[in-house]
Amino acid sequence: MSGQRLQLWLLxxxxxxxxxxxxxxxxxxxxxxxxxxxxxVVSLILGDARLELSRALGEKAEEYFHGGVRNxxxxxxxxxxxxxxxxxxxxxxxxxxGDAQDGHHHGEEARAxxxxxxxxxxxxxxxxxxxxxxxxxxxxxxVEVLPWFWAACRLSAKNTQAYESSAYVLAYELGKPExxxxxxxxxxxxxxxxxxxDFFLGEIYFSKLRDMRRAEACFVSAREKCLVVQRDAAxxxxxxxxxxxxxxxxxxxxxxxxxLDRVRLYLNEAESLAPQxxxxxxxxxxxxxxxxxxx
Amino acid sequence: xxxxxxxxxxxxxxxxxxxxxxxxxxxxxxxxxxxLLPLMVFTPFGVSGASRYVNEMALLLVWLFSLVIGLGxxxxxxxxxxxxxxxxxxxxxxxxxxxxLVGKYAGALAASVSxxxxxxxxxxxxxxxxxxxxxxxxLVQAFVLHIGFLAVVTALGLLGSLVLTPSANLTMMGLTVxxxxxxxxxxxxxxxxxxxxxxxxxxxxxWFGPHVEFFDLRQRVVHEWPSIGWEVCLAVLVYAAGYAxxxxxxxxxxxxNKRF
Numbered sequence: 001m002s003g004q005r006l007q008l009w010l011l012x013x014x015x016x017x018x019x020x021x022x023x024x025x026x027x028x029x030x031x032x033x034x035x036x037x038x039x040x041v042v043s044l045i046l047g048d049a050r051l052e053l054s055r056a057l058g059e060k061a062e063e064y065f066h067g068g069v070r071n072x073x074x075x076x077x078x079x080x081x082x083x084x085x086x087x088x089x090x091x092x093x094x095x096x097x098g099d100a101q102d103g104h105h106h107g108e109e110a111r112a113x114x115x116x117x118x119x120x121x122x123x124x125x126x127x128x129x130x131x132x133x134x135x136x137x138x139x140x141x142x143v144e145v146l147p148w149f150w151a152a153c154r155l156s157a158k159n160t161q162a163y164e165s166s167a168y169v170l171a172y173e174l175g176k177p178e179x180x181x182x183x184x185x186x187x188x189x190x191x192x193x194x195x196x197x198d199f200f201l202g203e204i205y206f207s208k209l210r211d212m213r214r215a216e217a218c219f220v221s222a223r224e225k226c227l228v229v230q231r232d233a234a235x236x237x238x239x240x241x242x243x244x245x246x247x248x249x250x251x252x253x254x255x256x257x258x259x260l261d262r263v264r265l266y267l268n269e270a271e272s273l274a275p276q277x278x279x280x281x282x283x284x285x286x287x288x289x290x291x292x293x294x295x
Numbered sequence: 296x297x298x299x300x301x302x303x304x305x306x307x308x309x310x311x312x313x314x315x316x317x318x319x320x321x322x323x324x325x326x327x328x329x330x331l332l333p334l335m336v337f338t339p340f341g342v343s344g345a346s347r348y349v350n351e352m353a354l355l356l357v358w359l360f361s362l363v364i365g366l367g368x369x370x371x372x373x374x375x376x377x378x379x380x381x382x383x384x385x386x387x388x389x390x391x392x393x394x395x396l397v398g399k400y401a402g403a404l405a406a407s408v409s410x411x412x413x414x415x416x417x418x419x420x421x422x423x424x425x426x427x428x429x430x431x432x433x434l435v436q437a438f439v440l441h442i443g444f445l446a447v448v449t450a451l452g453l454l455g456s457l458v459l460t461p462s463a464n465l466t467m468m469g470l471t472v473x474x475x476x477x478x479x480x481x482x483x484x485x486x487x488x489x490x491x492x493x494x495x496x497x498x499x500x501x502w503f504g505p506h507v508e509f510f511d512l513r514q515r516v517v518h519e520w521p522s523i524g525w526e527v528c529l530a531v532l533v534y535a536a537g538y539a540x541x542x543x544x545x546x547x548x549x550x551x552n553k554r555f
Contacts (some may be wrong), residue, residue: 064348069514122501122502122509128523146342174342179341
């Protein structure tokens with residue numbers, strides 16, 4: 001009996017010692033511990049599969065955007081999101097966002113229900129039971145995609161598309177730009193190398209919050225990150241486009257300040273990158289509207 | 296009431312009682328509540344108002360558990376009788392083997408449908424409270440077609456229980472049903488993309504496999520699409536009845552030739 005009691009006390013002492021050391025060591029050796037901070041449980045369990053799962057959740061959100069219909073060749077960004085971006089660009093150029101709604105194709109068939117091989121009754125039934133039409137969520141209905149985007153963002157910080165789409169829905173569709181800003185800042189903190197989030201954050205500051213100082217800082221950051229990661233051959237074209245758009249916004253801000261030399265610098269940069277791109281034309285228009293000829 | 300109908304009723308009643316005696320339904324209900332309650336109070340990015348994801352998860356659980364109950368009940372109809380040899384006193388009574396089979400099947404189906412009705416009532420109340428729409432037509436159709444699904448699944452489970460071991464039956468039928476739910480819709484396209492042997496196998500599967508995806512109206516219910524035409528609903532139910540009848544005929548053949 002006394003042996004059992006001794007064992008119990010030893011066990012309790014050992015457990016207490018382990019807990020005390022666990023608390024004392026980080027305090028005593030703060031800043032001198034060699035090990036890096038550990039990752040969370042999800043990353044330990046899933047590893048690199050996180051990004052793939054996150055993308056799958058993003059696709060689920062796209063499916064929700066289309067009323068549960070899969071494999072539709074458009075995304076929140078290409079349809080609704082695309083409007084937002086183009087409108088903002090047009091706004092900065094001083095143009096009216098003309099036929100932004102043309103991108104919608106409500107009522108269009110994702111797969112024509114009548115388009116089944118003759119005599120295949122099973123496919124006919126399937127076409128009648130499962131919806132084939134193309135529909136998109138609008139306005140406050142967009143809240144339905146948020147749970148999936150939330151899960152996609154939580155699962156992998158590298159899923160830039162999920163962060164952008166979530167921020168777009170929050171800022172432009174649900175009128176909560178502060179939430180969008182918070183999310184993008186969180187994304188930038190977790191994956192600082194990607195310029196897309198900085199750019200999109202700049203757009204929200206510019207068009208929704210009208211905070212030009214922060215917007216410019218974001219576009220500067222996006223441009224600099226594009227310069228850093230420009231060797232990424234797989235994303236070269238995408239990064240080029242992003243950099244051109246950031247350069248346009250920076251030129252626009254420079255013009256607002258009356259700094260035409262800076263606008264010319266941005267114009268030269270854009271011309272060196274893609275002489276035929278719309279950004280070059282738009283920057284020229286900015287310069288011409290200021291009454292100064294391009295040199 | 297004819298004696299055969301009375302016999303079928305008595306056998307069916309036993310199967311229903313068996314399900315409720317085992318308290319499977321209570322376990323399933325508690326599990327659903329544990330999964331769904333946190334989802335209901337979840338507000339992604341601090342924004343409330345999203346409901347479709349809860350509906351989708353709820354219906355997914357309904358489908359999952361109805362499959363588990365349907366297959367579980369039907370796969371357990373005969374093997375325990377064979378193992379404990381209680382099949383002998385049953386066969387010694389003036390009851391035809393076909394009657395036993397139909398009675399057992401009716402019981403499995405009734406038990407599964409009764410559990411399904413509880414699920415759908417709970418879902419309807421949940422959706423009604425959250426969205427203010429009480430039992431729309433598309434939900435009624437989803438329930439009716441889900442009964443068709445259970446008719447096919449229990450018939451498959453019953454057939455499997457007579458020709459396979461219990462574990463093999465559950466595995467085979469589980470894989471077949473989930474495989475068809477996921478890929479049944481795409482079988483013609485998949486077949487077209489294959490070379491000779493694969494194409495033939497997939498084409499045969501398309502024509503003769505159990506198209507359980509016909510009974511799946513979750514997309515319409517969750518995303519608030521209009522209901523389907525009742526003639527389509529009827530066509531799907533005829534398909535279910537036909538498929539279940541073929542399975543039962545094969546099961547009757549296997550039962551008649553079974554050596555104990």
